[in-house]
Each structure stands twice: as structure tokens, then as C-alpha cells.
Amino acid sequence: MSELEKYLTESEIIYITRTYPDIVYSEENIASTIKVLEHFKLLPENISCIITANASILLRDPDETKATLDYISTLTEDLDNVLTENPEIFSFGTDELKEYIKNNYDTYNGDIEKIISEFISK
8 A cells, every 4th residue: 555545545634735836746745745734733624635736636536536527527618627727726525515616606606716715714
């Protein structure tokens, strides 16, 4: 089991934002980045996905990743535009978050980043 797999299966709190883009560029250094952020208590609680600077989607469950892509494609006619315009925030992992996006998509005029920021801060 790789270091990344260990953290994906053992940790409930895995969340890396664009706040730390300079240290998150590849899967290889994600596990060590998580260790550092955990040590300094910089990880919000109850987040089950990793957001990397290069828009990698690293959810714990591959089926959940596919379901996430399918869900986002229902929100926009052009998924590529969402990826291009918002690469640093493209990663969703929980049903609660998906529901929040669905309920607030029009309120925030499709601003996914704003919706997620609001969700995280609530």
C-alpha cells in the first residue's frame, strides 16, 4: 500500500486547497503534504476529498469520482469550461456538498468556487 493509499483509507480529513498550490503538484508528494498540514492543524474537518493545484480528482472511491463527473456534467453544458475556468476547485466528494451545489447553483450564478467556499465556511 502506497503512502497516498494509506492516507486515503485511514484519514477522514483530507483537504488541500489552492492556499498551498506550491507544495501540491503531484500524487507523489500529496501524502507528505497531508502530514505537514495535519501537523500544523491546517485541515478543515469532515472533508473527504483532495483538491490539488493541477485539478487532480483524488476521491477515496473511484466510483464516487465518476459519479461526481457525471453530476457536474448535468450542471453545465460544457464541462471543459468548468475545468478550464476553475481548475483549482474542481473536486467534490460528499452528497451533502453535491446537494448544496445543486441548491445554490442559480443563487451564485454558477460560480462553483463561491458555492464551495460558502459550503466550507458554514
